[in-house]
Amino acid sequence: MSSNKQNVTFTEDELTQFRDLFQTYDKNKDGRVDAQELHALTKSLGEPATAEELDFVVKSFDANHDGALDYQEFLNLMTTLRSVGRE
Ligand SMILES: [Ca+2]
Numbered sequence: 555m556s557s558n559k560q561n562v563t564f565t566e567d568e569l570t571q572f573r574d575l576f577q578t579y580d581k582n583k584d585g586r587v588d589a590q591e592l593h594a595l596t597k598s599l600g601e602p603a604t605a606e607e608l609d610f611v612v613k614s615f616d617a618n619h620d621g622a623l624d625y626q627e628f629l630n631l632m633t634t635l636r637s638v639g640r641e
């Protein structure tokens with residue numbers, strides 16, 4: 555349990571979309587996306603990340619240090635991606 559609240563301002567549509575994404579790319583259905591699964595995801599977003607980038611991303615957002623991102627950690631990642639995504 556975490557009381558660590560962020561200013562998440564996703565709409566319900568977005569949350570549904572992210573949950574779908576999460577479930578789609580959690581290929582082995584263990585409730586977490588690891589670096590490999592994330593790679594498929596970034597590819598589908600049109601910006602495939604390198605192994606180094608994915609490693610960095612997982613480490614940065616893996617709050618409980620189990621080596622993969624659970625849904626909450628994944629949402630934090632999406633929050634960050636959305637705020638930095640535009641170039
Ligand atoms: Ca998984």
Ligand SMILES: [Ca+2]
Nearest residue numbers: 616620622624
């Ligand atoms: Ca984790």
